[in-house]
Amino acid sequence: MDRKLLLLGLLRMQEMHGYQLNNYLDAFLAFCLDVKKPTAYYLLNKMHEDGWIAVEEQQEGNRPVRRIYSLTPEGEQAYQNLLRENLGSYAPVQFDSDIGLAFMDSLPESERNLLLAQRRAQLAQKLTEIEAVPEHPGNFQWMIEHQIRHLRAELAWLDEIITRFA
Amino acid sequence: MDRKLLLLGLLRMQEMHGYQLNNYLDAFLAFCLDVKKPTAYYLLNKMHEDGWIAVEEQQEGNRPVRRIYSLTPEGEQAYQNLLRENLGSYAPVQFDSDIGLAFMDSLPESERNLLLAQRRAQLAQKLTEIEAVPEHPGNFQWMIEHQIRHLRAELAWLDEIITRFA
DNA sequence: GTTTGATTAGTCAAATTTGACTAATCAAAA
DNA sequence: TTTTGATTAGTCAAATTTGACTAATCAAAC
Known part of the structure; x- marks a missing residue:
């Protein structure tokens, strides 16, 4: 759930295409959070299916298509719910x-x-x-x-x- | 890998049947480590297939069969390897x-x-x-x-x- | 007498996560 | 001119993890 919250929160700050998103995760958040690329796509697809995320395709020149992901109103609602759930509880960590x-x-x-x-x-x-x-x-x-x-x-x-x- | 090390280490301290093992995880280690029952059985089976763990069946009266899990020599070797790997490295934790x-x-x-x-x-x-x-x-x-x-x-x-x- | 809870075994399908891989375009370095 | 690296998209099969469930026996509580 927390990973969904993360993706929703990032897309809410600024809509992005998958490459941008994964790049951001890699470049800025990898020190603290470990979300692999296929996981991100898996969640994006799932949330798209659930109607939380809209996808818009853009073409620039002959470059590969860009798919811009952004929150739908349902996504915004889900974001609010997940955020409350996360903030209001403490998730213990494990020291393997x-x-x-x-x-x-x-x-x-x-x-x-x-x-x-x-x-x-x-x-x-x-x-x-x-x-x-x-x-x-x-x-x-x-x-x-x-x-x-x-x-x-x-x-x-x-x-x-x-x-x-x- | 660390969960395998945990199970091997526990069985090495004392051979046990699955119920005992899961009970121990639940009763004594749940504060620090979260290993669910199906995960434990999954790993036990896998390590059995890999020849790390031996299983011996015992019957007492009419009670359900007990399956005692214990380390094989290969299991002992695997334990040593996993232990070195674990001790010699730092596994970062994530704060979701x-x-x-x-x-x-x-x-x-x-x-x-x-x-x-x-x-x-x-x-x-x-x-x-x-x-x-x-x-x-x-x-x-x-x-x-x-x-x-x-x-x-x-x-x-x-x-x-x-x-x-x- | 009956119901509950502990003891013993798990299973099974579903969800999640990941390592390894593919494919195309373009800019810049060699 | 060729090759490399960044940009863009992912996919796919495999491994792992989990929630929910089943099944049988026995002791003790009610």
Whole structure:
């Protein structure tokens, strides 16, 4: 549902064709949200079938056809509903990385430490990357800020684990 | 992959039948990990087909048959590989709740505040629940500790947002 | 006596997600 | 002049995940 909300919200800000949409997801939101291209098209089609999204074809010169997606009134209504649902509830997240931590004991100490160091490096890398992301349009800035805080907390937590086990 | 690691790790600690396994997931790990019953069976079957897991049937009286799942040597090897892969890398998490935050502007202030208060209540509730969870066997304790820290940070973040917008 | 709830096994169809792939046009680099 | 990379559109089969459901036994509550 949240992914639908995302697509509706983006198209509501500005109608777009699929390429633009996927490009935006890739270029600006990939740090925080992972929506693959076929997923986006799947959802666009579904919402089109449900009458939430209108499609208009445009041709420019001999280039491939552009399909502009935009919200219908039903889409606007759905957007409002999904938005309320999302805002009014807390969706817990899962830390799949913790599964490995739970079973660390089955590795020799030296290897465990090596792997954890590797994990730490990746985490730090990701943090550096996202801290370098420039200002973002609209309220997406918060998504980044949230992610940054989260990654900092994760790094601190991982360091604590590493220390406890060193 | 991580869910496979989880199941392998659990069966490695102690061989179990499906009911036991699902029960354990439900009763002890549901706070941190969400693995539904059909998913568990799907993975058990798959790993059985791949030769990672052995199944032995037991009958006790007239009760339905028990199928005890346990690791094969290949399963042990797979476990080692998955564990290394998991431990040595950082898997980023996604905050789907942030999607709503990004679009808050489209709601009237009063409703927005109401919904955010509702979200906060849910979050606080979840935190209370998990803080009340008793000691956990083995290293699963960390998963809980991690989740608690995370929820506290989330609560603080949400409060900050609410304040900024009040 | 009967109904409920725990124990044991799942299944099944449907929804969702993804990796890998195709196809055409045009601008710019080599 | 050829090749590469961006622009535009996706598709397709496969993997995964889930909600809703079935079926049998036994103990305990009512």
